[in-house]
Amino acid sequence: MAMRPLRFLRRGRLVEIESFHPRMTLLEWLRLEERSTGTKEGCAEGDCGACTVVLARLRRGQVVYQPVNACILLLGQVDGAEVITVEDLAEGGNLHPVQAAMVGHHGSQCGFCTPGIVMSLFALSHSGKAVDRGSVTQALAGNLCRCTGYRPIVEAALNACQGPVEDRFTATMQASAQVLGALDDDTNMFSGTDAVFFAAPRSEAFLAALIERYPAATLLGGGTDVGLWITKDLRDLTQIIWLGRVNSLQQIEVQQDRLLLGAGVTLAEALPCLAAIDPDLETLMQRFGSTQIRSSGTVGGNIANGSPIGDLAPALIALGAVLELGRSGQTRAIPLQDFFLAYRRQDRRPGEYVRALHIPLLSQGTHFRALKISKRYEEDISSVLAALRVTLLDGHIVDVRIAYGGMAGTPRRATHAEQVLLGQPIASATTWKNAGEALPEDFVPLDDHRASAKYRMQVARATLIKALAEIAGLPTENTRIHPRREREAAHG
Ligand SMILES: Cc1cc2nc3c(=O)[nH]c(=O)nc-3n(C[C@H](O)[C@H](O)[C@H](O)COP(=O)(O)OP(=O)(O)OC[C@H]3O[C@@H](n4cnc5c(N)ncnc54)[C@H](O)[C@@H]3O)c2cc1C
Ligand code: FES
Ligand code: FES
Numbered sequence: 001m002a003m004r005p006l007r008f009l010r011r012g013r014l015v016e017i018e019s020f021h022p023r024m025t026l027l028e029w030l031r032l033e034e035r036s037t038g039t040k041e042g043c044a045e046g047d048c049g050a051c052t053v054v055l056a057r058l059r060r061g062q063v064v065y066q067p068v069n070a071c072i073l074l075l076g077q078v079d080g081a082e083v084i085t086v087e088d089l090a091e092g093g094n095l096h097p098v099q100a101a102m103v104g105h106h107g108s109q110c111g112f113c114t115p116g117i118v119m120s121l122f123a124l125s126h127s128g129k130a131v132d133r134g135s136v137t138q139a140l141a142g143n144l145c146r147c148t149g150y151r152p153i154v155e156a157a158l159n160a161c162q163g164p165v166e167d168r169f170t171a172t173m174q175a176s177a178q179v180l181g182a183l184d185d186d187t188n189m190f191s192g193t194d195a196v197f198f199a200a201p202r203s204e205a206f207l208a209a210l211i212e213r214y215p216a217a218t219l220l221g222g223g224t225d226v227g228l229w230i231t232k233d234l235r236d237l238t239q240i241i242w243l244g245r246v247n248s249l250q251q252i253e254v255q256q257d258r259l260l261l262g263a264g265v266t267l268a269e270a271l272p273c274l275a276a277i278d279p280d281l282e283t284l285m286q287r288f289g290s291t292q293i294r295s296s297g298t299v300g301g302n303i304a305n306g307s308p309i310g311d312l313a314p315a316l317i318a319l320g321a322v323l324e325l326g327r328s329g330q331t332r333a334i335p336l337q338d339f340f341l342a343y344r345r346q347d348r349r350p351g352e353y354v355r356a357l358h359i360p361l362l363s364q365g366t367h368f369r370a371l372k373i374s375k376r377y378e379e380d381i382s383s384v385l386a387a388l389r390v391t392l393l394d395g396h397i398v399d400v401r402i403a404y405g406g407m408a409g410t411p412r413r414a415t416h417a418e419q420v421l422l423g424q425p426i427a428s429a430t431t432w433k434n435a436g437e438a439l440p441e442d443f444v445p446l447d448d449h450r451a452s453a454k455y456r457m458q459v460a461r462a463t464l465i466k467a468l469a470e471i472a473g474l475p476t477e478n479t480r481i482h483p484r485r486e487r488e489a490a491h492g
Contacts, residue, residue: 003190006075006198009056009082009179010034019191020075022198022240023230027051027070030085038086038115042144044071044231046224047379049143052116052292054123056082056169058180059269063173066268066295067123069142072227073296074220076191076198076242080183082176086115089122089167096167098122101160107153109145117143120291121157125165131158141378142290189245196238200245207246208328211351217241219353221301222266224293249300249355257361263300263354270299277319277361279484280370284311287372290379300354303339306346306410308446309382313340313411315370317403318387319359326355333358343409366391366399369467373459375450377481382406383451386463390426390471397421397431406451407443407460416441417464432468436461 006017020029030036030053042050051071055078056063065084089096095103098121108114117140124131124139136157145153164170189200194214201207211217217239220226229235243249249264252273259273267288275282288294288311302312303323313336321336328351336357339347348354362368370387374380385405391398400421402414416438424431445456466479 004187006079006189006191006200007183008078008080009183011088017075017191020198022074022076022192022196023235023237024075025071025227025230026053026068026073026075026078026083029075030070030083036085036087039070040112040115041071042112045228046072046289046293047142047144048113049116049120049290049292050112052119052143053086054084054119055295056084056176056180058177058184063177063180065123065126065169067120067139067142067292068296069224069227069292072223072231074198074223074227074230074240074242076189076200076240077220077223077244077296079189079200079242079245080180082180084119084122084169086118089118091168096122097165098125098156098160101156102153105152105156105159107149107156109147109149113143113145117145117153121161123291124157125161126169128164131161133158136161138286138378139291142292198240198242200242202245202247204246204248204326205329207241207243207353208326208351210241211353212328214239214241215350219243219304221264221298221304222296224289224297225301225305225307243298243300243353251356257363259359259361261299261357261359263298263304263356265299267294267297267299267302274359277359278368278370279488280368281315283482283484284315284370284372284385287311287374287378287380293379299357303336303357304346304348304354306340306344308343308409308411309385309406309450310411311372311382311385311405314385314403314405315387316357316359317411317413318370318389318401319362319368320389320401321360322358323354324356324358325349325352327352331355337403337413340410340412362389363391365393367471369470371463371467373463381450384456384459384463386460386467388464388467390421390468392426392471395425395427397424397426402464404443404460406456407439407445409446412443414439414442414464421468426468427472429469432465432472435468436464439464 040050042048046069052067053070055066102108186202191198220242243264249262251262253260271285302310317337323336325332367390372382373384387403389401400418405411417435420435420438445453447453
């Protein structure tokens with residue numbers, strides 16, 4: 001099969017790179033090869049946003065501007081995109097409206113954070129979203145300003161990001177869509193040799209063939225975990241197969257009673273689909289990493305990594321999701337809860353990859369809650385995540401699924417607590433308390449730097465009681481930063 005080199009757009013030019021090391025990050029290429037040093041390296045782990053650049057891609061027929069962390073994005077992942085950095089915004093000596101607003105509001109305090117902040121705001125200005133204080137703080141959640149001068153930055157954003165921004169990117173949008181569309185073709189990219197390569201297959205058949213031929217290769221979704229293996233663990237990854245171009249893994253389909261999300265769907269794309277199931281999933285997804293992490297990270301990566309503190313797994317286990325795995329033209333479906341066998345050990349057979357998730361929608365009389373407890377509200381991994389789906393009939397619990405993250409070596413159901421709840425009246429405080437007291441039979445919690453086992457157990461009890469009390473109609477809303485009620489109203 002014909003292969004082609006890596007290709008992407010840069011400053012109106014098509015860049016083709018025949019040979020690069022598969023573990024080279026976009027940031028390394030920008031700073032060391034192109035010598036565009038406006039983009040900075042701070043943490044090198046996706047946390048501070050100093051390295052934020054924007055990728056323009058054609059997604060479902062539209063040009064979208066995605067802010068990404070260049071420090072953990074591998075160079076091969078820019079295939080088919082336009083790479084936009086802070087050097088590209090000003091034109092003919094005139095600052096971009098976002099840059100001018102940052103200057104005008106005294107939002108630029110140092111040269112380290114400012115480039116990343118400007119790029120996040122540039123992406124926000126092209127997002128088509130109504131901009132208010134809430135959306136600005138969301139857009140900036142992945143940008144650390146070390147001197148804490150956020151107020152002028154937020155003011156600059158509120159000023160510059162209202163309405164369609166007039167810049168040359170808007171002026172040339174149609175032409176960009178055509179060029180990006182032409183790059184989004186059915187070719188396969190392969191750079192390197194059998195021993196050291198970066199591959200970006202387009203078809204699932206070719207993906208399966210690559211996995212069969214190179215069984216030790218690393219599968220790469222968005223790289224928001226794998227990138228850190230390189231920058232922090234200094235792992236010498238030599239064979240990488242990126243799933244971001246495989247068309248059939250990008251499916252999003254709302255069926256009559258379920259939502260299908262392909263493994264390659266980004267967390268940003270999954271957000272509105274999950275939000276439509278329940279307002280708690282909207283809150284959960286808005287707190288998943290940062291805008292940059294959600295632009296790159298994928299649904300499949302969050303499940304396949306098998307993390308005991310990943311956010312999607314407990315929420316989707318509580319919903320009763322089914323996981324679809326693929327291998328050489330065959331598929332295998334298993335309940336998601338059965339995928340996680342032991343700490344970082346999953347039921348994935350040789351050659352298998354995560355293909356899709358089938359997520360049941362909520363039926364009449366069924367209630368859902370997901371509560372994430374972390375040290376910081378945004379851009380932080382869970383200490384504990386509690387998720388619960390309850391079906392009520394005449395005020396009694398007739399079906400219940402409770403799942404937790406952070407309570408064991410794997411995301412798991414709390415079957416003892418479920419048994420306690422079955423058949424009980426939802427409005428009884430004794431029922432809630434008894435369920436909470438059954439949790440030590442279900443879990444011996446993790447005990448680490450993030451949270452002690454004792455704290456985790458206490459939080460697990462409290463979140464379960466809170467969820468049940470809320471479903472029973474008790475006004476516990478004031479203990480939430482973003483009350484559900486507002487979101488329920490917005491969802492109609
Ligand atoms: C700053 C920061 C904040 C974060 N915040 C959160 C958070 O709030 N909540 C949370 O849960 N996680 C968080 N994470 C972790 C990470 O972003 C998520 O786990 C993300 O979903 C991983 O997806 P990915 O596509 O980037 O995975 P990758 O890094 O590409 O891959 C992760 C693992 O899955 C494998 N893999 C990927 N796709 C497939 C597939 N289709 N089939 C088989 N194997 C596959 C890879 O080989 C690798 O082992 C954070 C990470 C960072 C750096
Ligand atoms: S350098 Fe901190 S997020 Fe990339
Ligand atoms: S802008 Fe860099 S420290 Fe605040």
